[in-house]
Amino acid sequence: MAILVIGEHDNKTLRPSTLNVVTAAAQLGTDVDILIAGAGCDAAAHEAAAISGVNRVRVADDPAFADGLAENIAPLIHGIASEYTHVLAPATTYGKSILPRASALLDVQQISDISGIEGSDTFVRPIYAGNAMATVKSNDALKLITVRTTAFDAAEQSGSATVETVSGGGDAGLSKFLGEELTRSERPELTTADIIVSGGRGMQSSENFAMLEKLADKMGAAVGASRAAVDAGYVPNDYQVGQTGKVVAPNVYIAVGISGAIQHLAGMKDSKVIVAINKDEEAPIFQVSDYGWVADLFEAVPQLEAAIEPS
């Protein structure tokens, strides 16, 4: 069984999501290739070649692939998919936009966001915001799958795969990348951070988030948020944790002024340790918290920050 992993990258560096997907792929078979579709993406390709357990990196270098446009990349996947039994991509916004398009071109019913593998055709996935776990068996000959990255460990990086070029796809002439507004931060990234400090509507303003950032910096943590905090404009959209935001599973998740709606829990309940700070002792977040502190966050957060030794 040969397995193709769609590598996620920004041409210069490989996104860590690729490492988790390779681990999932390795559970399906030993013949794992990675596709790097980009423009001037040599550096990303060489990083991919260093992932343990990867056989071959296939590089498609074309200006049309520079910005991850699904219209241009899906036909490339379509062109080489017949060489594989499984095609896997991360369940990130990148994988979610590209893989379903390739699936439809291949007439395959994709399996989204798997968190477990029970066999070459049988997979476990959360549905209803993680309130139920479905085990599904695919009857398609080819399987296209997006992988929940937090459910699989990152692969080691001590391999030396061969790097080859591959062609296909190209500019479909349907869409054009105009630009991006990326959130720049020196802090760890949400999806890979060991510790996350997350704020909700209880924070009341974007200025007050500075308090959480100070705590996060002392702990070496990333900063996240609930949908309510993002909708209110306290923090950018990419901070959102939940069913329709990012799924995270750090060692410690500290929820501050977050009530614990099911849609928020869907994104963080696989964290190892959950801490909640909330002034309402009835808040549902306490039902999933290992450590709950009923307190006014405006007093509790500075106290917590003072009690933590710098990381």
Place this chain on the structure above:
Amino acid sequence: MKVLVPIKRVIDANIKVRVKTDQSGVELNNVKMAMNPFCEIAVEEAIRLREGGQAEEVIAVAVGPSQSQETLRTALAMGADRAILVEADPSPEPLAVAKLLKAVTDREGPGLVILGKQAIDGDNNQTGQMLAALLNWSVGTFVSRLKVDGASVQVTREVDGGLENIELVPPCVITVDLRLNEPRYASLPNIMKAKKKPLDVLSPTDLGVDVSPRLEVIRVVEPPARAAGVKVSSAEELVDKLKNEAKVI
């Protein structure tokens, strides 16, 4: 320009779902159903395009059991002009839905199809992308801003790293994210008016689409439960627990 808005009937977002004891799925009987929240945003956006003069007609289309007519009536009450039900029970998988929607698109000839980014039952996040592939149209996924200006469509997408701006060649498929707009509530007079708006019912056979499933559901179970832990009452106590009990900092 016509705008087609596919909407799905799902368990209301505020209801806690229950897994059936026979592990065949989740309990749908006697459970409050509603329009998928992302679909409400899609309907709202389409109506705004018509109100802004960029669209002439808004057509809501649902694939699913006959009760989906209620959901279509809600879209009509919000302001959609007419509705189509493709009756199929249970609601088919995303690929089959995309094929049915392609057939409806071919019949109706819309300039824009606006879907939700995700249905909150299966959390698949596939249908719009698949429909765009089958039509060979451009697609803007996870859209938080949509600008339709004659022959140019510009979208802002919410992506993992922040925001992205893309220009699309129409006709195109759009899948909407939460922050695109705030959907309106239907007023009572509009709910009454909606009862008289046209609603056509088709079958997958009428559209020539095979909707047989590709996936077999082996079982559906509860997720592993998380037990509530202990309460702490000071920062020192919390830090001590994290350090010496949980050993995570």
